Amino acid sequence: MSFVFFILLTFYIQVKGSVDEYRLLQYLKENYDSFERPVENSSAPLDVKVRFLLNQIMDVDEKNQVMSILAYMDYHWNDYKLTWDPKLFGGIRDVRFSGDDDASFKLWRPDVLLFNSVSESFDSTYSSRFIVSSNGDVQQNPPGIFRFVCQIDVTYYPFDKQTCFLKLGSWTYNGQYINLDFLLTQIIGLHGIPIVVEPERSSTNYASYFVNESIDLQVYLQNGEWDLEGTPGKRVVQKFGTDEYHELYFYIHIRRRTLAYGINLIIPSLVISMMTILGFTLPPDACEKITLETTVLLSVIFFLQMVSSTSPPQSQSVPILAAFFSCCLMLVACSCVFTVLTLSLHHRKPETHEMSPTMRKIFIDWLPYILCMCKPDHPKTPKPKVLGKSIAPIHRLSTIPMLNLPRVSQTTFPDKNVFVYHEVPAVIKNTSRICAELLIIERDIEKMLDKIEEDTKEDMLRSEWRFAAMAVDRLCLYVFSAFITMITCGLIVPHILANI
Numbered sequence: 001m002s003f004v005f006f007i008l009l010t011f012y013i014q015v016k017g018s019v020d021e022y023r024l025l026q027y028l029k030e031n032y033d034s035f036e037r038p039v040e041n042s043s044a045p046l047d048v049k050v051r052f053l054l055n056q057i058m059d060v061d062e063k064n065q066v067m068s069i070l071a072y073m074d075y076h077w078n079d080y081k082l083t084w085d086p087k088l089f090g091g092i093r094d095v096r097f098s099g100d101d102d103a104s105f106k107l108w109r110p111d112v113l114l115f116n117s118v119s120e121s122f123d124s125t126y127s128s129r130f131i132v133s134s135n136g137d138v139q140q141n142p143p144g145i146f147r148f149v150c151q152i153d154v155t156y157y158p159f160d161k162q163t164c165f166l167k168l169g170s171w172t173y174n175g176q177y178i179n180l181d182f183l184l185t186q187i188i189g190l191h192g193i194p195i196v197v198e199p200e201r202s203s204t205n206y207a208s209y210f211v212n213e214s215i216d217l218q219v220y221l222q223n224g225e226w227d228l229e230g231t232p233g234k235r236v237v238q239k240f241g242t243d244e245y246h247e248l249y250f251y252i253h254i255r256r257r258t259l260a261y262g263i264n265l266i267i268p269s270l271v272i273s274m275m276t277i278l279g280f281t282l283p284p285d286a287c288e289k290i291t292l293e294t295t296v297l298l299s300v301i302f303f304l305q306m307v308s309s310t311s312p313p314q315s316q317s318v319p320i321l322a323a324f325f326s327c328c329l330m331l332v333a334c335s336c337v338f339t340v341l342t343l344s345l346h347h348r349k350p351e352t353h354e355m356s357p358t359m360r361k362i363f364i365d366w367l368p369y370i371l372c373m374c375k376p377d378h379p380k381t382p383k384p385k386v387l388g389k390s391i392a393p394i395h396r397l398s399t400i401p402m403l404n405l406p407r408v409s410q411t412t413f414p415d416k417n418v419f420v421y422h423e424v425p426a427v428i429k430n431t432s433r434i435c436a437e438l439l440i441i442e443r444d445i446e447k448m449l450d451k452i453e454e455d456t457k458e459d460m461l462r463s464e465w466r467f468a469a470m471a472v473d474r475l476c477l478y479v480f481s482a483f484i485t486m487i488t489c490g491l492i493v494p495h496i497l498a499n500i
Helices: 002-029 259-281 287-310 320-345 357-370 384-390 394-399 426-499
Strands: 046-061 066-083 094-097 112-114 130-133 135-140 143-149 161-170 178-182 209-211 226-230 233-240 243-256
Touching: 002 094, 046 161, 046 226, 046 243, 143 161, 161 178, 178 233, 178 243, 259 287, 259 320, 259 426, 287 320, 320 426, 357 426
Parallel strands: 046 178
Antiparallel strands: 046 066, 066 135, 066 143, 094 130, 112 161, 130 135, 161 243, 209 233, 226 243, 233 243
């Protein structure tokens, strides 16, 4: 029996509570107009407090310069028509009203919008319910996915830091009708510590000011790509003509996490750069050099395309990583072109590719001297003394006395039919024949010497071009090594140490 009595009592209390809530709702709806600004004095501004709760950074689109976040807006104001005595309505201290646009009964709400929104519906918040307290305080906390413009600076990509902001303000009410301000008394800061508000900043009469932390992070979830470093805020009283408008700026300072970029982009780029240095150590006429440098060239182009695909199309700033790849591309391309030209010159005639005096001064004398390179002697070049001793001066044989003896002669006597033959000694005949043969040999040797000198000159020209190519390769090796060292030590290493 007692159990049945308890059930009936509970049902009576619930019915009584529902009746009280129904009476309260009817009481609040009476003579209420959603278009009326809820102030007793029409010349006084309505204080509207805004709290911004960041839940998650969803995406930072560097290409389109748009940031997407999931957040909750929390609006607070006081409506003097929505007050009641809880004792007269069964102790009810708060009620809920629908926030839908098509609801049968609507409450007044401030038309606060995100000015730099790029969402399709512009206002991307969900129409949540209103929470009304007995003292007239009204609260609405609509969640939403906010997509807004964020100017991205990719100069130090992927070690960059970005600053984005949300600009909130009333679309139609100026400061004379709505006093828009931060609600900082109930928020948790970046390090999980409640924010302490200075007294003058909590006053509604305070104009423009700056706060170190403005976003509530008690429901914040870490992002896998970006670290949140700060959430300062600024209240601005902007003057347009004779009216003053209140604007709230919520700044978001983020820093890119570089672990994934280091594994997928930085380390491969450094390895490719080392391969480029290895290509400069190969001989200029080696076919493997062209193959290696062509492969490195294609790899550099591929990574440069990856960096360009993630960078916004702007001319104000260029990523340092893209400039690094561009310099690598230029040096490798120059080395490939010079190597191809050097190889092609080896197959030309000497008179078509003889080095000019200016080029000889630059590439044979000055550049090797600066690079501390010794000009090697050509191994096939015959020495002047060797040439002089190896071949006897045949033309000097004519100075031998016996070679100047008279040769076969014919003496004419008065009697023309009688010829007298002087018999020449056999020694002179043999000597004369040997001298004739030596003269033939001398002419053949001179032809051979001319051919040797021509081949030697051609080999020397090829050796000079090869030496010039070696000097340019050595210069590229030093320049590229210094460039990679400066880039690595000056840009990459400090950022890596800062992120450890």
